[in-house]
C-alpha cells in the first residue's frame with residue numbers, strides 16, 4: 001500500500017480520524033473533497049466527521065452542515081470500504097471470523113484466524 005503523504009497525514013489528524021491503516025487512503029479521499037467543499041462554502045463548513053468500523057465497513061457520520069453531495073460521497077466511500085482490506089488496503093471481502101464481520105484480504109484473514117486459534121488476538 002502506498003504511504004500517505006505528510007499533507008494527507010496532517011489531514012487525518014486535523015479531523016481526528018481513527019481508522020485502521022487499510023482504510024486511511026479511502027478516508028483521505030473523502031476528507032480532500034470535504035476540504036474543497038469547505039473552501040467553496042465557508043459559511044457551511046464541515047468541521048466534525050466521525051469514522052468507525054461497523055459490520056466490516058467504514059461508516060461516516062457528519063453532524064454539521066451535511067449536504068446531499070456530502071452524504072452521497074460518504075455512502076460511496078462506505079460501499080468501497082466493503083472491498084478494501086481494513087488492515088493492509090489490498091482488495092478484500094467480507095469475512096466472518098469469530099462472530100465478527102471484517103473486510104479482509106486472504107492474507108490478513110489467515111493471519112487473524114491464526115491469532116484467534118492461538119488466542120493471541122485479544123491479549
Ligand SMILES: [Zn+2]
Pocket residue numbers: 085086087088089090092104105106107108109
Ligand atoms: Zn489485508
